[in-house]
Amino acid sequence: MRQKFIAGNWKMFTETAQAKSLAQGLKQNLSGIMHRIVVAPPFTALALVSDILQGSNIGVAAQNMSNLEAGARTGEISVLMLKDIEISTVIIGHSERRQFFAETDALINEKIKLALKHGFDVIFCNGETLAERESGKEVEVVTRQTKTALEGVSAADMTRITIAYEPVWAIGTGKTASPQQANDMHKTIRSVIAGLYDQTVANSTIIQYGGSVKPDNAKELLSMSDIDGALVGGASLKVEDFTAIAKFDM
Numbered sequence: 001m002r003q004k005f006i007a008g009n010w011k012m013f014t015e016t017a018q019a020k021s022l023a024q025g026l027k028q029n030l031s032g033i034m035h036r037i038v039v040a041p042p043f044t045a046l047a048l049v050s051d052i053l054q055g056s057n058i059g060v061a062a063q064n065m066s067n068l069e070a071g072a073r074t075g076e077i078s079v080l081m082l083k084d085i086e087i088s089t090v091i092i093g094h095s096e097r098r099q100f101f102a103e104t105d106a107l108i109n110e111k112i113k114l115a116l117k118h119g120f121d122v123i124f125c126n127g128e129t130l131a132e133r134e135s136g137k138e139v140e141v142v143t144r145q146t147k148t149a150l151e152g153v154s155a156a157d158m159t160r161i162t163i164a165y166e167p168v169w170a171i172g173t174g175k176t177a178s179p180q181q182a183n184d185m186h187k188t189i190r191s192v193i194a195g196l197y198d199q200t201v202a203n204s205t206i207i208q209y210g211g212s213v214k215p216d217n218a219k220e221l222l223s224m225s226d227i228d229g230a231l232v233g234g235a236s237l238k239v240e241d242f243t244a245i246a247k248f249d250m
């Protein structure tokens with residue numbers, strides 16, 4: 001059985017006061033929940049949110065990191081800096097990083113390997129654009145993204161990789177992939193993993209769905225055979241909404 005894993009990606013939202021009240025609200029609402037829960041605040045709120053969630057069952061992740069440990073890279077955040085503030089989970093390859101910051105599959109692969117080298121858990125995002133889906137290329141694209149991202153990643157390290165399938169056309173648009181569409185792609189990704197490693201690794205890999213997950217569609221999505229969790233953007237910014245998603249089965 002794969003443990004359900006619900007992550008909240010706060011993106012470039014939340015200043016101190018909002019981050020604080022969100023973290024406090026979730027800490028209270030989600031105590032005792034059996035699913036794995038992580039929130040990813042912006043860098044400026046990481047230390048604060050970590051402090052608030054200390055000793056709770058909610059983990060804290062960074063939304064990105066550099067592919068270098070250190071260097072002249074103005075504006076970047078290093079894995080060592082995250083480690084220094086006791087962060088050990090990172091989202092890598094989010095479609096907004098690909099789209100607005102020109103991140104390539106090869107760069108994402110470098111980041112994943114660096115994160116693993118430092119003992120991090122990784123949420124690796126993949127997903128096709130609307131144009132790619134409309135031209136029937138979604139399987140090809142997601143397969144390529146997955147294979148390149150995982151180049152040089154050992155089977156043992158796969159226990160620390162979560163895959164978040166996020167069709168770009170469903171992110172922030174209110175348009176969700178149907179549970180069947182999402183589940184089909186999750187099965188495809190699982191078979192890619194089986195090809196790269198073996199069926200045991202494939203069966204234990206957690207694959208989240210992301211893209212307009214809301215309280216009213218979470219249960220249906222998360223009940224599908226191959227959907228093991230959710231990466232939630234917009235709805236993770238409201239205590240009640242993220243609570244309802246995390247408690248989709250209660």
Ligand code: PGA
Nearest residue numbers: 171172211212232233234
């Ligand atoms: P959304 O974002 O839930 O607002 O669509 C999901 C994501 O980008 O991780």
